[in-house]
Amino acid sequence: MSPYLAAVLLGGSIAGALDIIFAISFAAYNGATPARLLQTVASGLLGTAAFTGGVSAAALGLALHFFMSFLWAGVFLALARLLPALALHPVVSGIAFGVVVFFSMRLVVLPLSAFPYPVTFKPLATALDLLSHALLFGVPIAWAVQRALLNVPGKA
Numbered sequence: 569m570s571p572y573l574a575a576v577l578l579g580g581s582i583a584g585a586l587d588i589i590f591a592i593s594f595a596a597y598n599g600a601t602p603a604r605l606l607q608t609v610a611s612g613l614l615g616t617a618a619f620t621g622g623v624s625a626a627a628l629g630l631a632l633h634f635f636m637s638f639l640w641a642g643v644f645l646a647l648a649r650l651l652p653a654l655a656l657h658p659v660v661s662g663i664a665f666g667v668v669v670f671f672s673m674r675l676v677v678l679p680l681s682a683f684p685y686p687v688t689f690k691p692l693a694t695a696l697d698l699l700s701h702a703l704l705f706g707v708p709i710a711w712a713v714q715r716a717l718l719n720v721p722g723k724a
Contacts, residue, residue, distance in 0.1 A: 571716040576641040579712030584637030586704035588630070594696060602626070609633050615682035636677075640669055641709045648713045655717045658710035666706025670698050 595605040603622075609629030610618035618625040644665050648654040654661040678687050 571719045572645060575645055575712045575716030576638055578715075579644070579709035580634065580638035580641035582708040582712065583641065583705040584634045586708065587637065587700060588633055590696075590700040590704055594693070606630050606633075612678065612681035612683045616684045637705075640705075641712070644706075644709045645713050645716070648710075648717060652717070654710070655714040658714045659707055662707035662710030663702040664706070665710060666702035666704075667698065669705060670701035 592602045592605050595602070603626040604619075606626035606629035607618045607621065609632055610621065610625045611629075613628070613632060614621065614625060618629070621628070644654070647665075648661075654665075674687050674689075
C-alpha cells in the first residue's frame, strides 16, 4: 500500500472515529440517540427522509461521515505535499486544519446539501465542536500525513 493511501486511511479512520464518538456523546448528553445523530448526518444527502429511514439511514450517515473524513484527509495530504511545512508541525497545522474543516462544513457543505435545518452557532455546541474538529479531527490527520511523508524519499 502506498504511504499516501495509508495516511488517508489511517488519518481519516482515526479522525472519523474520534469525531463521531464526540458527536454521539454530545447528542446523547442532549437526549438524542446514536441512530438519530447518524440520521442527521444522512440528512445532508436525503433531507428529512433520513429521519424515517431507520437503521438504513443511520448506516448511510455513518458511511457518509467516514467518506467525508477520508476526503478531508486527502485534502490535507494534497496540501502538505504542496506545503511540506504543514507536515513538519502536525499539531499546529492539524489544529488549523480542523478549524478550517469546521467552518467549511458549517458555512459551505451543510448549506449546499439537503440538510433540512438552518446552520446555527449556539455557543456551547459551537465551542465544543470547534475544539473537537481542531484536536480530535485535524491533529490525527496531520499526524498520519506526517508519518506518511516521512516514509517517502524527498518529502517532508
